[in-house]
Amino acid sequence: MRPYILAETNWNILKEFRFDMAILPWGATEAHNYHLPYATDNIQADCMTAEIAKQVWEKGGKPIVLPTIPFGVNTGQSDIYLDINLNPSTQLAILTDIVEVLNRQGVYKLLIFNGHGGNNFKPLVRELGLKFPKMFISFCFFPQVLNKDKYFEEQGDHADEMETSLMLYLRSDLVLPKEKWGSGASKKHKIKAFTEGWAWSERKWSEISVDTGVGNPSKASKEKGELFFNDVTKKIGDFVLEVCHADIEDLYE
Numbered sequence: 001m002r003p004y005i006l007a008e009t010n011w012n013i014l015k016e017f018r019f020d021m022a023i024l025p026w027g028a029t030e031a032h033n034y035h036l037p038y039a040t041d042n043i044q045a046d047c048m049t050a051e052i053a054k055q056v057w058e059k060g061g062k063p064i065v066l067p068t069i070p071f072g073v074n075t076g077q078s079d080i081y082l083d084i085n086l087n088p089s090t091q092l093a094i095l096t097d098i099v100e101v102l103n104r105q106g107v108y109k110l111l112i113f114n115g116h117g118g119n120n121f122k123p124l125v126r127e128l129g130l131k132f133p134k135m136f137i138s139f140c141f142f143p144q145v146l147n148k149d150k151y152f153e154e155q156g157d158h159a160d161e162m163e164t165s166l167m168l169y170l171r172s173d174l175v176l177p178k179e180k181w182g183s184g185a186s187k188k189h190k191i192k193a194f195t196e197g198w199a200w201s202e203r204k205w206s207e208i209s210v211d212t213g214v215g216n217p218s219k220a221s222k223e224k225g226e227l228f229f230n231d232v233t234k235k236i237g238d239f240v241l242e243v244c245h246a247d248i249e250d251l252y253e
C-alpha cells in the first residue's frame with residue numbers, strides 16, 4: 001500500500017491525515033501506431049506520477065495522486081476506431097467537480113499531470129482560477145519537460161521513439177514485436193504557417209498517418225525509456241516538492 005496513491009490508501013489513515021497537494025494524472029484512450037496499447041498515455045501517467053510522489057514523499061513532501069482520468073481530447077481522431085473523445089467542455093466539467101471537492105476540503109494545491117498532447121488545460125485552469133480563488137492550480141505536460149533530442153534520435157509526437165521506449169521500459173508485455181511496428185510516417189500541412197507552428201488547426205489524424213503514429217519508433221529501446229523516465233520524474237519531482245512546501249500567499253520575488 002503506497003500512502004501517496006489515493007486508490008490504494010484507506011480511511012483508517014485518511015481520517016486524520018492531511019496532504020500538501022493533489023496530483024491529477026490525465027491521459028487518453030487512443031490508438032498508438034500498431035504496436036502500443038490504447039492506454040499508453042494512461043500507463044505512462046500512472047507510472048510517472050507514482051514515481052514522482054514516491055520521491056517527494058521520501059523527501060518530506062505530502063502529495064496525493066488521484067486516480068488517472070483515462071479519456072482525453074481526441075477531436076481530431078473521430079474516425080479512428082474506439083479512440084474515446086472527451087470534449088474540452090466535458091473536461092472542464094470534470095475538473096470543476098474535482099476542484100470543488102479539493103477546495104471545500106482545504107487541499108488548495110493541484111497539479112494536473114498531462115500525458116496526452118490533445119489535452120489543453122490552460123484555458124480551463126484560467127477559468128477555474130477565477131471560480132476558485134483560494135486554489136493554486138497548475139499543470140505540466142511531461143514530453144515538454146526535457147529536451148527530447150538528448151534522449152531520442154527521431155523526432156515525433158505520437159507513438160514515437162520516446163513513447164515506444166517508455167513502454168518497452170514500463171510495460172514491455174503490452175508492446176508488439178518489432179516487425180509489427182509501423183513507420184510512424186506523417187504528412188505535413190501544405191500551408192507553411194501551420195508547419196512553422198505559428199498558426200494552428202486541428203490535424204485530421206487519419207489523413208496524416210496510415211498507422212496512427214507520428215514519429216519513427218524504430219530506434220526505441222528499453223534503456224532509452226528508462227533513462228528518460230528517471231530524468232523526467234526526477235525533474236518533475238523536484239518541482240512537486242517545491243509546490244508542496246510553497247506558500248501560495250507568497251509566490252513571487
Ligand SMILES: [Zn+2]
Pocket residue numbers: 032040041115116158159163
Ligand atoms: Zn501517447
